[in-house]
Amino acid sequence: MMKYKAALLFVLLAAVCLLAGCPKNDAAGEVPVVRVMVHDSFSIGVEVLERFEKGHGIRLLFLKSGDAGAALNQAILSKAHPLADVFYGVDNTFMSRALGADIFVPYSSPLLASIDESLVLDKTHRLVPVDYGDVCVNYDRAWFDREGLPVPQSLDDLVRPEYAGLLVVENPATSSPGLAFLLATVGTCGEDGFVKFWQALKKNRVLVTDGWEDAYWGKFSATSKGGRPLVVSYSASPAAEVYFAEHPPETAPTAAMTGSGTAFRQIEFAGILKGSKQPESARKVIDFLLDTPFQQEIPLKMFMFPANKNARLPEVFIEHARLASRPVILDPEVIAQRRDAWIRAWTETVLQ
Amino acid sequence: MRPSGNRAAILLVALPLAFLGVFYFYPLFEIFSLGLAPGGQWDPGAIADLFSTGSSLRILWFTAWQAALSTVLTLVLALPAAYVFARYRFPGKSLIQSCTAIPFVLPSVVVAAAFSALLGARGLLNEWLMGMWGFSSPPIQIEQSLVSILMAHVFYNFTVILRIVGNFWSRIHPDLSHAALVLGASPWKAFWKVTFPVLRPGIMAASLLVFIFCFSSFGVILILGGPRYATIEVAIYRQAVHLFNLPMAAALSLLQICFMFAFMWVYTRLQRSATVAFTPESLKTTQRDIVTNTDRLVVWGTVFLLLLFLGSPLLALVVRSLSTGSGVSLLYYRALFENAGQSVFYIPPAAAIGYSVGFALVTLVMSLCIGLPVAIFLSRDRGLATSLLDPLFMLPLATSAVTLGFGYIVALDEPPLNLRASLIIVPLAHTLVAYPFVVRSILPGLRSVPAHIRESALLLGAAPGKVWWKVVAPMMRRSLAVGAVFAFTVSIGEFGATIFLARPEVPTVPLAIYRFLGLPGAMNYGQAMAMSTILMLVTAAGFLFLEKLRTGPEGEF
Numbered sequence: 001m002m003k004y005k006a007a008l009l010f011v012l013l014a015a016v017c018l019l020a021g022c023p024k025n026d027a028a029g030e031v032p033v034v035r036v037m038v039h040d041s042f043s044i045g046v047e048v049l050e051r052f053e054k055g056h057g058i059r060l061l062f063l064k065s066g067d068a069g070a071a072l073n074q075a076i077l078s079k080a081h082p083l084a085d086v087f088y089g090v091d092n093t094f095m096s097r098a099l100g101a102d103i104f105v106p107y108s109s110p111l112l113a114s115i116d117e118s119l120v121l122d123k124t125h126r127l128v129p130v131d132y133g134d135v136c137v138n139y140d141r142a143w144f145d146r147e148g149l150p151v152p153q154s155l156d157d158l159v160r161p162e163y164a165g166l167l168v169v170e171n172p173a174t175s176s177p178g179l180a181f182l183l184a185t186v187g188t189c190g191e192d193g194f195v196k197f198w199q200a201l202k203k204n205r206v207l208v209t210d211g212w213e214d215a216y217w218g219k220f221s222a223t224s225k226g227g228r229p230l231v232v233s234y235s236a237s238p239a240a241e242v243y244f245a246e247h248p249p250e251t252a253p254t255a256a257m258t259g260s261g262t263a264f265r266q267i268e269f270a271g272i273l274k275g276s277k278q279p280e281s282a283r284k285v286i287d288f289l290l291d292t293p294f295q296q297e298i299p300l301k302m303f304m305f306p307a308n309k310n311a312r313l314p315e316v317f318i319e320h321a322r323l324a325s326r327p328v329i330l331d332p333e334v335i336a337q338r339r340d341a342w343i344r345a346w347t348e349t350v351l352q
Numbered sequence: 353m354r355p356s357g358n359r360a361a362i363l364l365v366a367l368p369l370a371f372l373g374v375f376y377f378y379p380l381f382e383i384f385s386l387g388l389a390p391g392g393q394w395d396p397g398a399i400a401d402l403f404s405t406g407s408s409l410r411i412l413w414f415t416a417w418q419a420a421l422s423t424v425l426t427l428v429l430a431l432p433a434a435y436v437f438a439r440y441r442f443p444g445k446s447l448i449q450s451c452t453a454i455p456f457v458l459p460s461v462v463v464a465a466a467f468s469a470l471l472g473a474r475g476l477l478n479e480w481l482m483g484m485w486g487f488s489s490p491p492i493q494i495e496q497s498l499v500s501i502l503m504a505h506v507f508y509n510f511t512v513i514l515r516i517v518g519n520f521w522s523r524i525h526p527d528l529s530h531a532a533l534v535l536g537a538s539p540w541k542a543f544w545k546v547t548f549p550v551l552r553p554g555i556m557a558a559s560l561l562v563f564i565f566c567f568s569s570f571g572v573i574l575i576l577g578g579p580r581y582a583t584i585e586v587a588i589y590r591q592a593v594h595l596f597n598l599p600m601a602a603a604l605s606l607l608q609i610c611f612m613f614a615f616m617w618v619y620t621r622l623q624r625s626a627t628v629a630f631t632p633e634s635l636k637t638t639q640r641d642i643v644t645n646t647d648r649l650v651v652w653g654t655v656f657l658l659l660l661f662l663g664s665p666l667l668a669l670v671v672r673s674l675s676t677g678s679g680v681s682l683l684y685y686r687a688l689f690e691n692a693g694q695s696v697f698y699i700p701p702a703a704a705i706g707y708s709v710g711f712a713l714v715t716l717v718m719s720l721c722i723g724l725p726v727a728i729f730l731s732r733d734r735g736l737a738t739s740l741l742d743p744l745f746m747l748p749l750a751t752s753a754v755t756l757g758f759g760y761i762v763a764l765d766e767p768p769l770n771l772r773a774s775l776i777i778v779p780l781a782h783t784l785v786a787y788p789f790v791v792r793s794i795l796p797g798l799r800s801v802p803a804h805i806r807e808s809a810l811l812l813g814a815a816p817g818k819v820w821w822k823v824v825a826p827m828m829r830r831s832l833a834v835g836a837v838f839a840f841t842v843s844i845g846e847f848g849a850t851i852f853l854a855r856p857e858v859p860t861v862p863l864a865i866y867r868f869l870g871l872p873g874a875m876n877y878g879q880a881m882a883m884s885t886i887l888m889l890v891t892a893a894g895f896l897f898l899e900k901l902r903t904g905p906e907g908e909f
Contacts, residue, residue: 035773040851041870045694062696063773064856069593070754074761074852076596077386081765083772097596171579173590207496210574213461213869217877218468218575225474237872244873246677254872301695303871340595351580 033059034281035084037273039071040064042088043301048293056288058281068094068176075273076101085276086285090127092267093179096336099126104271107283111290115307119267121332127269130289131304134235134324135180136263137167138254140222143229152230153259155188159200167230168207168219171351173343175211176266181232182346183335184264187328194342198349208350222254235263236303239321243300252320263324268304360816361734364725365741368787371722374769375780376748379759380605386762387602398599402607408587412611415583418498419566422505423559429506429661430513431555436654437514438521440647441639448655449518450895452662453511453837457845457891458669459862460571461869462884463504466665467576468495469672476668496578504572509562510662512838516561519834520554520796522639523632523827550628553796560619561792564612564750570848584608588752598758605755612750616743624733629802632827666888673881677874684878688886697856699864701883705890708844708860712894714779715786715843716836722783723790723835730791731798745791748784753848756781760853775858781849786839793835794828801827837898844891861887 042064053059065071068089075087079101090098098104104126112120112128119129137158144151152158158167170178182194189197207228209215216233219226222241238252245253257263270289272282288294295311298304305323306313313321389395402408437449455463470476471492478490485491494500528550532542548555570585582590584604592601642651676683691698726745730738748756760781764771771777801824809819847862854863861883868880 040867043693044696046691046696047694049696062856064697064854066852067593069596070852073593073596073758077758077761078765078772081770083761173594174574174579208579209496210579214464214575216872217461217869218464218472223872223874223877224465225469225472227473233872240872240876241874244871244875246683246874301693 031057031059032278032281033061034086034278034285035061035063036086036088036285037063037065037071037075037084038087039068039089040066041068041302044294045297045301048297051293052288056281056284058284060285072098076103079103079274082273082275084273085278085282086270086289087273088130088268088270088289090269090271091176092121092265092269092330092332093176093183093335093339095121095127095269095332098269098271100336103274105274105276105279107272107286109283109287109290111287111308114310115290116309119307121267122269127271128286128290129267129307130270131295131298131302131307132265132267133304134256134258134263134265134327135177135184135232136235136324136327137181137257138220138222138231138233138237139257140220140229141251141253141255143221151255152257153262155185155197155262158230159197159204161204163204163230165205165207166228167201167204167232168209168215168226168228169232170212170215171208171210172346175209177212177232177234179339179343180264180266182342183330184262184328186338186342187264187330188261191338195345195349198346202350206350234303235324236299236305236317236321239299239317239319240303242320243316248316256322256324258322258324260324260326261328263327265324265327265329267307361729361732361737364729368722368726368745371783372745372748376751376756376784379756379763380751382763383598383755383759384602384606387598387600388606390599395599398603399606401600402603408584408604408607411582411584411587412607414581415567415585416611418501418505418581418583419563419569422502422509422566423563425502426506426509426513426562427555427559430510431517433510433654433658434514434518434521436651437518439526439639440651441641442651442655446899447892447896448658449514450892450899451666452514452658453841453895454666454888454891455507455662456511456841457862457887458884459845459847459865460504460575462669462865462880463507463572463665464575465672465881466668467500467504469668470665471500496576496580498577498581500576501569501572501581504576505562505566505569507662507665508572509565512561512565513555513558515834515837516558516793516796517551517554519793519830521551522635523797523830524550524630525633525638528630550630550800553623553627553799556619556623557792557796560616560746561749561789564746564788567612568608568750568752570753585752589754592752592754592758601755605752609747609751612747613743616746617739620739620742624739627796627799629800631802631805632797632800669881669888670885673878673885676878684875684882685886687875687879688882697859697867699857699859701864701886704859704861704864704883705886707858708862708887709890709894711779711782711860712840712843714776715782716839718779718783719787719790719839720832720836723787723839724794724832726787727791727794727798730795746788749788753781754852756784757849757852773855775855777853778850778858778860779843781853782843782846783839785846785849786842789838789842790832790835793838794831797828797831798824833898837895840894840898841891844887844894861890 049060063084065074068091072090072094074083099122106125108125109128115129119132139151149162152163157163169181172179172182185194185197207219209219215231217224219228220231221227221229235256235258238254238256241254242248242252270286272279272286276282290308292308292311295306295308298306299314299317388398468475471494473490473495478492481487481491529542529547532546533539537545568585569583573581573583573586584607588601588604591597591604642648673684674680688701730742760777761772805823806819809823845862850860850863854860865880865883868876868883
């Protein structure tokens with residue numbers, strides 16, 4: 001029986017270690033802790049965070065709560081007893097849901113002065129823009145060179161026979177880049193034309209995956225054994241391909257299609273949650289998110305563009321990340337009203 | 353039954369019921385009332401919608417038949433292996449047996465990557481076939497098809513049949529079927545008429561777990577099946593997360609739960625008549641060494657096929673994690689140990705492994721604390737109580753993770769239950785999925801212990817507790833170990849609930865893998881593969897450790 005006792009002891013010890021050894025959240029003594037709810041893709045550098053925490057005598061506790069949709073829903077569900085003080089990661093496709101649920105309080109940060117005016121969609125400042133990026137088609141450079149095929153330039157090109165069987169997109173019902181690309185087609189082809197466009201795309205053997213991970217890592221020829229040289233991703237993805245390469249290449253292995261009307265501009269917002277017990281500190285966090293030190297972190301941590309006009313972009317971003325020349329921008333109100341209908345029409349056209 | 357027996361029985365299930373009440377039914381009730389009775393007003397509109405279009409019923413139908421088909425396939429493929437593992441002793445057995453459970457812990461994105469590296473359009477097999485036989489296009493085209501769903505389900509669940517049925521089988525004396533053979537029965541008849549009826553409870557218990565697992569399948573359906581296939585679980589996720597249609601999500605969850613309850617009810621009734629009492633034997637008498645050439649062929653042939661089917665996708669991952677742009681190297685592994693981007697959320701691999709193993713051990717202990725009393729309670733036929741509680745205790749396994757996750761957010765928000773940001777919530781959620789495995793691992797064996805063994809001990813003057821501890825428990829030790837291994841495995845691999853509930857500074861290994869996959873760039877993908885390989889190694893090591901524990905000083909029973 002000795003062995004059993006040893007095993008039992010081991011398990012108990014492990015349990016105690018786990019419970020005792022983990023970072024304490026509220027035990028930081030005098031320092032007030034501000035909870036910030038974020039989605040999976042949020043990231044920040046150690047140095048920038050520490051400087052802010054020391055400078056203001058605040059500690060930030062991040063709660064990652066699933067993807068953007070799941071995180072927002074949890075914030076709405078916990079309205080009565082908010083999980084956090086600040087929320088980061090509502091994008092313009094979810095904006096109406098967030099504002100409709102009335103979970104944010106307005107705060108007109110002085111830093112809004114240096115934020116790109118076109119990104120401030122909520123004029124009451126309950127949600128302020130932090131970063132943005134364009135969802136568009138990325139292509140495998142080597143593949144197109146090898147095949148001697150010109151790179152498609154517009155949405156209309158994508159339905160031409162020479163590009164048959166080359167594109168992989170994400171399901172708009174389950175993926176946020178997928179939805180953004182659907183919105184790009186709605187914006188460009190119009191509410192009457194987008195179904196026809198997708199019919200043509202389906203005839204051209206478009207492949208649909210449920211999420212970005214599977215499309216990019218499973219089907220895209222530049223990054224996997226998948227055979228498709230065109231994938232819906234972000235206009236900054238090529239910069240990540242260079243930044244996260246084994247040996248940074250001169251030119252990125254992939255590039256983005258940024259022609260007029262081919263991309264959808266996704267904007268991510270932050271706001272102070274209603275019911276926060278420390279609105280003063282929460283405001284400081286919003287200021288921090290909008291100020292240049294954090295804004296300059298955004299490109300290489302999240303591969304989005306900073307909303308603050310004064311933020312300097314890193315070299316690799318200037319060289320390899322592009323913004324679309326005329327991205328589609330839709331009113332969040334319209335998106336909220338029509339989104340279900342558009343997704344249903346898309347599902348009926350493409351999947352059935 | 354004597355009144356004191358009743359009281360003991362109530363005491364037995366009090367803790368598990370309380371646990372279920374607080375961490376399952378209460379959160380579920382809260383989220384359901386939010387969805388179906390907004391503002392306190394009962395609104396059955398969503399439930400009516402459920403049946404008005406028929407699309408939900410179509411989804412239910414697909415969910416059920418793909419699960420049934422997956423279960424049958426897994427059973428057909430895994431039963432021969434279970435026989436070999438039950439009847440033979442051979443070198444490397446426990447290692448191979450442990451490794452069969454590795455698929456269970458891998459995130460479905462990673463398994464999908466492994467499958468496509470082997471069988472994808474540009475995968476190994478297709479390239480070989482094209483090079484060898486001059487096909488102009490890839491001859492194997494199974495991406496985004498039902499075939500890949502079924503293959504993945506077999507790949508994941510093989511171990512469930514192998515372990516549970518294999519363990520049960522190894523306790524049945526081979527003389528039973530030998531007698532039939534001597535009396536002139538054909539081998540098939542001997543199996544069908546003698547072995548199978550005795551084995552049936554084990555097969556049923558394992559099949560039930562596989563069925564429920566495939567029924568609530570999520571990642572496999574999404575990634576390997578592609579967007580054309582949807583199970584109820586997937587439909588619930590879409591409604592809850594993407595459309596935030598809580599009434600519809602709640603109605604679908606309710607449908608899922610009701611179906612499972614009804615299914616389990618039928619199962620329990622069938623199971624009740626299926627148990628055949630037999631005296632469990634020691635492995636010394638039920639297992640034999642490899643002697644003849646037939647033995648050799650049977651054992652090594654099985655092991656070869658097993659390694660081919662389960663091992664090659666795993667090997668593909670390992671190979672991928674080692675092949676960098678500049679040849680074979682440990683580059684991706686080394687990169688795991690550096691916080692190159694100076695990110696606040698960087699987690700050294702050792703820490704992620706520590707959290708994963710820590711959560712898994714806590715889950716293991718809690719699952720045993722819940723699962724063991726439940727199994728003991730259910731092992732005796734108590735009429736209505738059994739037929740109600742048996743399905744009830746299995747429900748958490750069949751409940752959508754996102755529904756329960758949202759339920760936690762709504763329900764566990766006030767002291768003393770303000771657990772939303774606490775660490776314990778992760779193993780709590782894991783326990784709900786893990787303890788049914790403990791119950792099903794132990795129950796078939798427990799039910800088949802003949803009453804006369806217990807009664808003779810009682811007659812000889814042993815107290816009921818002592819009978820338990822000295823007579824029944826030793827017979828159960830191996831089943832308990834199987835259950836414990838499953839609890840550990842389920843926790844290590846759990847992803848759906850963990851991503852909602854885990855704190856970012858305490859991520860598990862699957863979460864760490866997922867983080868790497870979230871950004872473009874070759875280094876990220878390479879590190880995800882390296883982390884997956886580490887996850888496989890840690891899991892295998894954990895199994896071997898648990899395996900060692902179960903062979904006590906008295907030797908295997």
